[in-house]
Amino acid sequence: MNLTRVLVANRGEIACRVFRTCRELGLRTVAVHSDPDADALHVREADLAVRLPGATPAETYLRADLVVKAALDAGADAVHPGYGFLSENADFARAVTDAGLVWIGPPPEAIEAMASKTRAKELMGVAPLGEVTEADLPVLVKAAAGGGGRGMRVVRELAALEAEVEAARSEALSAFGDGEVFVEPYVEGGRHVEVQVLADTHGTVWVLGTRDCSLQRRHQKVIEEAPAPGLPPELVTELHELAERAVRATGYVGAGTVEFLVADGAAHFLEMNTRLQVEHPVTEAVFGVDLVALQLLIAEGDALDPEPPAPRGHAVEARLYAEDPAAAFAPQTGTLHRLSVPPGVRLDTGYTDGDTIGVHYDAMLAKAVAHAPTRAAAVRALAGALERAEVHGPVTNRDLLVRSLRHPEFTDGRMDTGFYERHLAELTAPAVDPYAPLAAALATAGGHRFGGFRNVPSQPQTKRYRSEPDGTEHEARYRHTRTGPAADDSGVRVVHASPTRVVLDISGVQRKFAVASYGDRVYVNDVALTALPRFTDPSEQRAPGSLLAPMPGTVVRVAEGLVEGAAVTAGQPLIWLEAMKMEHRINAPASGTLTALHAGVGRQVEVGALLAVVQEEQK
Numbered sequence: 001m002n003l004t005r006v007l008v009a010n011r012g013e014i015a016c017r018v019f020r021t022c023r024e025l026g027l028r029t030v031a032v033h034s035d036p037d038a039d040a041l042h043v044r045e046a047d048l049a050v051r052l053p054g055a056t057p058a059e060t061y062l063r064a065d066l067v068v069k070a071a072l073d074a075g076a077d078a079v080h081p082g083y084g085f086l087s088e089n090a091d092f093a094r095a096v097t098d099a100g101l102v103w104i105g106p107p108p109e110a111i112e113a114m115a116s117k118t119r120a121k122e123l124m125g126v127a128p129l130g131e132v133t134e135a136d137l138p139v140l141v142k143a144a145a146g147g148g149g150r151g152m153r154v155v156r157e158l159a160a161l162e163a164e165v166e167a168a169r170s171e172a173l174s175a176f177g178d179g180e181v182f183v184e185p186y187v188e189g190g191r192h193v194e195v196q197v198l199a200d201t202h203g204t205v206w207v208l209g210t211r212d213c214s215l216q217r218r219h220q221k222v223i224e225e226a227p228a229p230g231l232p233p234e235l236v237t238e239l240h241e242l243a244e245r246a247v248r249a250t251g252y253v254g255a256g257t258v259e260f261l262v263a264d265g266a267a268h269f270l271e272m273n274t275r276l277q278v279e280h281p282v283t284e285a286v287f288g289v290d291l292v293a294l295q296l297l298i299a300e301g302d303a304l305d306p307e308p309p310a311p312r313g314h315a316v317e318a319r320l321y322a323e324d325p326a327a328a329f330a331p332q333t334g335t336l337h338r339l340s341v342p343p344g345v346r347l348d349t350g351y352t353d354g355d356t357i358g359v360h361y362d363a364m365l366a367k368a369v370a371h372a373p374t375r376a377a378a379v380r381a382l383a384g385a386l387e388r389a390e391v392h393g394p395v396t397n398r399d400l401l402v403r404s405l406r407h408p409e410f411t412d413g414r415m416d417t418g419f420y421e422r423h424l425a426e427l428t429a430p431a432v433d434p435y436a437p438l439a440a441a442l443a444t445a446g447g448h449r450f451g452g453f454r455n456v457p458s459q460p461q462t463k464r465y466r467s468e469p470d471g472t473e474h475e476a477r478y479r480h481t482r483t484g485p486a487a488d489d490s491g492v493r494v495v496h497a498s499p500t501r502v503v504l505d506i507s508g509v510q511r512k513f514a515v516a517s518y519g520d521r522v523y524v525n526d527v528a529l530t531a532l533p534r535f536t537d538p539s540e541q542r543a544p545g546s547l548l549a550p551m552p553g554t555v556v557r558v559a560e561g562l563v564e565g566a567a568v569t570a571g572q573p574l575i576w577l578e579a580m581k582m583e584h585r586i587n588a589p590a591s592g593t594l595t596a597l598h599a600g601v602g603r604q605v606e607v608g609a610l611l612a613v614v615q616e617e618q619k
Contacts, residue, residue, distance in 0.1 A: 001300055003027060003078045003102060007071040008042070009092075010082030011061060012350030013364065014276070015042035018080050021292040030074040032067055034060035036358050041350050048074045057360040061085040062177045064092040068099050078102035078299060080292075084175075084362070087275040088145065104299045106274050110250040114272035121184075123249060124242075124269045132183055134158055141165050143172035144180035150582060151175065152219040154186055167576075170556070171583050190263035191416050192216065192270075193228045195243035196283045198291070198308075199252050200298045206308040207240045208283050214415050215404060217329050218582070222397070222420075223404060224279035225316040226286045229375055229413040232265070239267055246272050255280070255295050261417075278319070278367070281346060285315035285371035314375040316382050318401045320366045322357045322394040324469045326428040330550040331363040331580045332394035333607065337518050339393075345370050345385040357394050359552040363580050365396065375413070379405050392516055392523050395469040403427045430470035436524040437465045438487060439502040439513035440531075441476035442494060443522070445485040460488040468521075468528040545595075545614040547586055549605040553579030558601060566594045568614055575599045575611055590616040 006022050007030035008015045019029045019042065031046035034057045043049045050070035054060030061067075064086055071079050079096045081087035081104070090108040097103050105111070114120045132139055132155075141164050143151025151172030153164040165181060173179035196208040212228035213221040231239075243258035257277045259270040280291050287309050294304070322332045336355050341347050349366035351357070357365070368389070370382035383405035391398050404427060409415050420427075441463040460477040467474060477488035485497055487504070495503040495510060502513040502524075516523045520531040557576035568574065568588040575586040596613040605611065 001077075001102065003296060003300055005030060005047075005074070005076045006078045006080055006104070006296075007032065007067075007074060007076040008046075008080045008082055009061070009067045009086055010080075010084065011037055011040065011042055012361065013348050013366065014082035014084075014278075014350075016045055016350050017348050018082065018292050019045050021290055021296070025293060025296065027296075030071065030076045032061070032070050034360070036360050041352050041355060050074055058174060059177075064089065064095050067092070068095050068101070071096070071101055072099060076101065078104055078296075080104040080295070081275060083273075083275050083278060088273070089177075102299050104254070104295050106250075106252050106254045106256060110252045111274045113250045114246070114252075114256075114274050120271050121269065124246065132158065132161060136185065138186040138188070139183050140186040141168045141181055141183055143168060143176065143178070144182055145172065145176045145178035150220075151181060154219075155183075167583055174578065187261050187263050187268060189416050189418060190261040190268070191228070192221070192259065193231070193239065193262045193267075194257050194259040194277070195239050196226075196277070196280070196291075197243050197247050197252070197256050197258060198294055198298075198304065199247050199254065199256075200304045201253055201301060202303040204304045204306065205244055205247050206304060207244055208287050208289075208308055209311055210236060210239060211279055211282060212415075213279060214417050215410070215419050216417055217325070217420050221279060221319065222321075223316065223318050223401065223410075224282055225314065225375070225378075226282040227311065227314070229314075231262070235262070235265065235267065242267065242269065254298055255291050278364075279317055281348060281367065281369045282315035282317045282371075285346070285369060286311045286313060288312065313371055313373045314378045315369060315371040316375075316378045316405070317367050317369045318382060318386060318405070319364055320368060320386075320391070320401065321363045321397045322365050323363050323397055324395045324550075325397050325400045325424065326469060327550060328584070329397075330584065331359070331582070332396070333357050333359050333552050334394040335518075336365065336393035338390045338516065339366065341368055341389040342385050345382065359579050361580055365391075376411070379411060389526070390516075390523075391526060392518065392521075392528075395528070398526075399431075400427055430467065430472055432467045432470075432472065432474070433525065433527055435492070435504060435506065435511065436467075436513070436527040437463075437474040437476040437529060438478065438489075438492070439504065439515060439524045440465060440522040440529050441478055442485050442487075442497040442502050443499050443513075443515040443517070443524075444531075445478060445480070445497065464532040464534075465522070465529040466532055468530060473532065474529070543613055545589060545592065545616055546610055547574070547589070547612045547614065549577060549607055549609040549611055550584065550586075551577070551579045552606050553577040553584070553604075555599045555601055555603045555605065555611075556583065558597075558599060562594065562597065564594055564597050568592060568594055577605070586611060588614050590614060592616040 005028040008018045022029050029046045031043045031049040033043045052060045052066045086092040090111040093108040138156045141153040151168045153168045168181045169179040192213045198206040210228040211226045213224045215223040257273045261268040323329045346369040370378045372378035387402045460479045493505040522529045556578045570591045572588045573585045577584045592615045595615045599611040
């Protein structure tokens with residue numbers, strides 16, 4: 001069957017990614033969207049778009065009946081599920097085919113066999129834990145459906161198990177429409193290694209090498225690469241054989257990924273993702289293939305070549321998130337003013353300049369991918385490109401990515417899934433260019449001759465900035481002279497100063513600063529600074545112990561028995577916010593008394609909203 005029009009049952013980056021291949025193949029495209037996504041990039045790029053009504057924005061993309069109706073109404077003949085949402089839902093796959101549409105994915109029976117992690121483990125001879133005892137700790141609570149780190153919790157104390165199971169169940173239900181969770185042993189110090197597979201309807205199975213996805217936060221991957229470095233050849237062979245066994249055992253068709261935890265030279269089966277993975281571009285780069293095009297080819301009934309292409313070189317991918325790594329990876333929202341990476345690096349994104357990063361969906365802005373003949377060259381290229389990228393808008397993990405790629409443990413290939421537990425503090429330490437505030441001030445002062453010049457020397461002009469996201473305040477001092485602004489520092493000479501470019505001669509070395517301003521936010525070589533007013537409004541000051549919402553979201557839980565006047569202890573979870581399909585705990589900053597509580601279940605809050613006040617006990 002020759003496809004003509006494809007609906008992508010997804011949003012954001014993956015929808016844009018599938019549309020790109022469809023356009024290259026001459027296929028027309030259909031987008032679906034929630035109300036917050038009405039003007040999203042994937043909607044603008046599609047030939048046709050259909051609104052999906054839903055009780056909540058998160059629920060919208062989980063309505064299989066509405067997606068199928070949208071495909072029929074738009075005249076689509078096939079549905080691509082992307083990843084997340086309904087991509088591993090066997091009932092959705094059946095609904096698509098029952099409607100006479102082509103499902104670009106594995107058979108529903110294969111999804112049922114592998115999409116539930118509990119059933120997948122049984123098929124591969126691995127049993128989840130039953131009743132958990134102290135001897136089993138630490139354990140991992142994990143959602144049976146879906147992925148992306150949602151519905152996952154590490155439990156190290158038996159007393160915390162019940163609460164973490166409930167939190168994981170709630171998160172999984174919100175993200176995947178399925179609250180089933182299970183418990184398995186948590187293997188520390190292991191590497192997350194996966195194998196890409198592809199199978200057609202004619203019995204051909206391609207095993208497209210390994211990927212290492214060990215750098216993770218909240219059990220969600222951050223940096224991935226192909227092939228996985230440093231694995232013994234015999235272990236690679238074993239991983240390939242186990243992956244092919246899973247494919248043939250389930251009658252699998254299409255693209256899929258078999259995931260393992262590698263520890264002490266042994267491979268432990270984790271799960272099989274019956275869909276395309278976020279990190280698929282590194283495999284595409286190494287094998288020179290388009291996995292989406294191959295998915296479409298298989299869906300049309302065509303056969304793969306008997307053997308896959310030979311791999312070449314190494315590829316590394318970094319996920320750029322709108323989040324603050326130094327604040328427990330709290331999601332960030334706001335306007336994305338500018339997103340650009342230097343040429344030579346692949347950028348997959350669902351956003352463009354001027355788009356709004358909202359609270360309802362995943363915080364990933366883009367994926368940057370570098371490919372080179374060697375691992376060292378690919379890692380170096382990606383780190384350099386990210387360092388030079390322009391990312392103007394909400395706080396992101398860009399600096400964390402650059403530092404991670406340059407960390408000796410990563411460059412030497414010695415990383416494991418505990419990398420950020422060990423190194424996050426050093427990787428998120430503030431490091432603001434000391435001359436960035438001066439460049440920002442000079443750009444604002446401009447290069448007008450005689451602007452503000454006086455014959456009689458006076459006090460220097462002073463401007464204050466707060467670096468984001470660490471909140472450190474900086475002061476920049478300069479003077480107006482006959483030839484333009486001058487630094488109030490004998491070791492610094494202003495060579496050029498305009499609103500977008502400043503050049504300083506610092507002790508004989510010229511340094512160039514690109515400046516971009518958006519209201520009171522200034523980016524100097526991508527150092528984010530907020531211009532501070534000369535005087536502070538006393539009404540804006542918060543009482544000590546104020547708990548502010550770190551991100552926009554919805555209050556989904558309040559600690560049992562929490563009322564004004566209650567005693568709380570330092571670190572005690574008080575309030576749970578849901579944002580971007582993840583739950584975030586707001587803890588008591590100190591032991592004391594709750595003197596105010598403004599958070600009620602169901603309340604929508606903006607970033608900085610006052611949730612509660614804890615008066616610290618006097619010692």
